[in-house]
Amino acid sequence: MPDVTVTRRLMFNAAHRVHNPALSDAENLRLFGKCNNVNWHGHNYTLDVSVRGPIDERTGYVMDLGALKALVTARVIDQADHRNFNVDVPFMQGIIPTSENIIVAIWRELEPVVRPGRLVRLVLWETPNNYVEYSGE
């Protein structure tokens, strides 16, 4: 059977502050500028979750996208939506919440549990003008 990649897009809103607690306030401000604002700021994040595998002859699906949505909602969206990445989100404890670190943490949440098919790519849009991609490498 052909190998197809299927993607489900989900959105969530969160606050964050780009801040490394191991550095001084002055160094944080120099490195992160307005993204370091002490009272936080936030984004409407868009997450594309891509799963690859052979088409199941019985269903015509690589994976039921309703099941994928439910899985990502439970593991990621319910943890992060309307929350603060620095304070509230279990899978981000102790990690600077840049998009790069968020996407790797989401990968670690999802990769072991996405079945059938395998997680092959995440894309996370922080704004309409910047996004990050990760494929587990």
Place this chain on the structure above:
Amino acid sequence: MPDVTVTRRLMFNAAHRVHNPALSDAENLRLFGKCNNVNWHGHNYTLDVSVRGPIDERTGYVMDLGALKALVTARVIDQADHRNFNVDVPFMQGIIPTSENIIVAIWRELEPVVRPGRLVRLVLWETPNNYVEYSGE
């Protein structure tokens, strides 16, 4: 000369919490649900600023959109971008930061100073699925 409406779209990111300090925590939670999250959440806001007036025969413009962008940036974007609406933004002090209240406050910042042409409409998108409009009435 014909009366044309010109619009400039700008974006900014901010944190907020929908919370009425005059009410109990339980009442706030009941009214606002996850939007009341104590550690904030945030959005990529999109703001459309519309100005109407006759076309200036010499320039072919109702208003120079570069000048409009500079004005909105100074009065609104620089105050709100990468900030927290409940804590950091001067024109929102003491106001519950719903989209409805934010757009009325932005109107009050911009209406007296937009010239030539008159401010006729603001549209504020909080997410790709909800937005508010205000025309000063």
Place this chain on the structure above:
Amino acid sequence: MPDVTVTRRLMFNAAHRVHNPALSDAENLRLFGKCNNVNWHGHNYTLDVSVRGPIDERTGYVMDLGALKALVTARVIDQADHRNFNVDVPFMQGIIPTSENIIVAIWRELEPVVRPGRLVRLVLWETPNNYVEYSGE
């Protein structure tokens, strides 16, 4: 209090066929072309529901958009989503399912029940290149 318009966007998918049963097949084909295809075709519809009213001082809301979403979902989306407008949708019985007729029927479903605030505008996108608007007139 200022009068603000708030909008909630929702999406649904449906099949339809533009066909007037009072006319001959030849006349239907001449009038509607490929939109008359006997085995149906379909669209991802996008619906913007706009409600206007004064801001409630206690909540900062014109209307709770979660409540609006629930109302539109029950009255419109649950009836039309993944259905056939010519066959399955109660509020379209006996009506040619053009976007114009669909939006008027949705207005009649929603206008009496949207509270607080009053329904002031519906916009229905049939494709990214065409949409209809209705304000109850």
Place this chain on the structure above:
Amino acid sequence: MPDVTVTRRLMFNAAHRVHNPALSDAENLRLFGKCNNVNWHGHNYTLDVSVRGPIDERTGYVMDLGALKALVTARVIDQADHRNFNVDVPFMQGIIPTSENIIVAIWRELEPVVRPGRLVRLVLWETPNNYVEYSGE
């Protein structure tokens, strides 16, 4: 019958230079900045043409959008697409090609010929961040 507004969106690409030949080069540069570049620049324009009228009971249409598309294509798109607004476009001869002037000129091309229904609004996007509207006033 209810009065509904129907809109057809069309796109075209064109070059232009914002320049008033009655003014000096220095004055043009001062007024228009980079938009005055002597060797032109260009845009992907998006045009929304809105027509309002009662729904025809026989068709369920205000107006056949295929007929509207054909009309706008013949009168506007075929004149402007892949052309230069300052040099090539008959309906812009002697007019500074700002979006404001373009939309009024398009209105004058379309208003007398759009039938049935009446032309009620044009929206012209010059970039994803600015657009103009005209309603014939």
Place this chain on the structure above:
Amino acid sequence: MPDVTVTRRLMFNAAHRVHNPALSDAENLRLFGKCNNVNWHGHNYTLDVSVRGPIDERTGYVMDLGALKALVTARVIDQADHRNFNVDVPFMQGIIPTSENIIVAIWRELEPVVRPGRLVRLVLWETPNNYVEYSGE
């Protein structure tokens, strides 16, 4: 010469029903839920066709995108647009019309005839929130 990938996006509207005729109605309903609706539903599909190859020094093109559009229109869009995937579309006869199966069938239509350059990727959006990709593997 450098190897560049060029993509042409096209849209079409179609009805379908996710249904495996080899299974019982109850099993179909269990597997496919509302996507199994007996009277069909439909979508605005967006198809991105990507072709890769060296740049032709004489034209600066990998492939004339007008020619690519004509080819995809003849082989795919004219077969599927305003049609029913389960009933009307020759290249989908006997195949469950999931996005996965549709994209593989489109690949088989296009891969042998796209020249110059080689077909390297198809992306098919079923809704703004889900899409599938296929590269012939």
Place this chain on the structure above:
Amino acid sequence: MPDVTVTRRLMFNAAHRVHNPALSDAENLRLFGKCNNVNWHGHNYTLDVSVRGPIDERTGYVMDLGALKALVTARVIDQADHRNFNVDVPFMQGIIPTSENIIVAIWRELEPVVRPGRLVRLVLWETPNNYVEYSGE
């Protein structure tokens, strides 16, 4: 550290004419059609610049996207925005300004200077319906 790809999107507007001066006017018209219009046409170009590398533990960044934006603005946007690709743009001298050739020229401008991380992909949208990709091969 994980290898993540980060992308910054930027926009610019430019005029161009697809024309090979080594060929006759008749041959140019035959090959390029309306894209060969002697008085130019233009586009709103969208450029996605993607950089890959390990996450810097101190910042959580692969690369500061503000620095990437500044670099692309200086090397590409300031050269091409509100300009004519055939006449004004230094890095396109003597090159037919198709999207394919433009993206390869942009790659050659950016690849040697993007640090830290390495440039891994450019995507250039000429219109909402066509785009090109290049990865340096």
